[in-house]
Amino acid sequence: MASTLLHPSKAEPGDQIAVLSPSFAAAGAFPAIHEQAMRRLTEVTGLVPVEFPTTRAVGASPQARAADLNAAFRDPAIRAVLAVIGGDDQITVIPHLDPEPVRRDPKPFLGTSDNTNLHQWLWSNGVASFYGGSSQVHLGPGPGVDDVHARSLRAALLTGETLDINDPGESEDVGVLWDDPLALTSFGEREPTDPWSWHGPARAVTGSTWGGCLEVLEWVLAAGRFPVDPMVLRGGVLLIETSEELLPARNVGWIVRGLGERGILAAVDAVLVARPPVSDHAHRPDPDERQRLRDEQREVVVQTIARYSPDATVCVGVPFGHTRPQWILPHGGIVTVDAVNRRISADYS
Incomplete structure (x- = not known):
């Protein structure tokens, strides 16, 4: 493709x-x-x-x-x-x-x-x-x-x-409410990030990207708007991230399982999983609870990918989804996921 x-x-x-x-x-x-x-x-x-x-x-x-x-x-x-x-x-x-x-x-x-x-x-x-x-x-x-x-x-x-995709070292789930004048001058509450976690074979994969927000991908598939053989994604890099709806880890796992049943996980050679938001304006768990929620999502996603694509290289924690700071990544462009040197690069041509 x-x-x-x-x-x-x-x-x-x-x-x-x-x-x-x-x-x-x-x-x-x-x-x-x-x-x-x-x-x-x-x-x-x-x-x-x-x-x-x-x-x-x-x-x-x-x-x-x-x-x-x-x-x-x-x-x-x-x-x-x-x-x-x-x-x-x-x-x-x-x-x-x-x-x-x-x-x-x-x-x-x-x-x-x-x-x-x-x-x-x-x-x-x-x-x-x-x-x-x-x-x-x-x-x-x-x-x-x-x-x-x-x-x-x-x-x-x-x-x-081509840019090296690195971690900025800090992250916020939400910013200041936009109807507050402070939103124009202040970030939200930021915290230090954890090192990205790597799973699967330690190899370098270079491939075309496909994916997006998991909840929306589920709608896309339900609407029949991915009406092709999933092997068109063969050798590619899957991008998945979750939204501010803060789905429980089991629900995230169900959607990833759906990608597996559709044949998408088996087709790709690498998966990038974004750092998920785990709080919103209504509720900000304490640091230990926020870490637990991120860990739970990581575990269910990694285990589900391994079930359908045991040879896929997986990196979890990349800031490209609903948190800030955010990297913009190619969709349909080329990304290299190098688990040997634990580096990611993206071609923006």
Whole structure:
């Protein structure tokens, strides 16, 4: 599949980037955060943000959100597309999308969480993308943009180089509430991270990536939007992460088991599992409980992968999902998972 995917050309400073809300219009609900994100987007990339009718329209219909996506992909002046944030109903937008513009003039698309729907749609239509990049979470809040996010954002949009994916050493599950003025200047409560854990054969795997948010992947599969032989993923790298819904470990294991039954786990040679959020604004367990919850999820995921793909190399704890700081990773691009030297690198071309 990697050899047949179209890899969009990079933008250049001064080009326009569409900033859209294909799911929840957080830009309209919390405009101060969004506006700071847009200023920082230009500062970090040199690109010019362009909003569309539903970017700030809370409650816009699936048809209207799809119309904005179609218009952005069709407009030759738009050279990249960035999702403001995820949500929970993008699955209803997908049937209204037009594949012709994305095939004719593929552009980098960046998004996370519910945008897994869009990543799978692009992938099914032969176009690579980048998993991550929520402007409302990783650009707008706090005193600045995290270094790992800024570097991978520029690589995905502009430069296309290969980067070593490392751990920033700290992590937060949630930031300050966006209706609090402190959200514009303060990070959330951060804590030191643990070393990534490695499982399976100690070997180096280089392959094309596929995956996203586990809860959304379950919807994608239920909707029949992965209607291909899973062996198209042969030799690839599976990306999986969990959302702020804070599923119990057993539920996470059930979804991973579903990937196993579908044949997806047996096809890939490596799996990257993101550091999961284990707290939210309503409840922050104490440090020991947070560690226990992360450990429980790791164990069930690793054991389930081993059942279906004992030769897969697995790395757990990589910050590419719902925590911050966040790496943006290629979706349909090339990642190397080197369990011998315990290194990960990503090709953003």
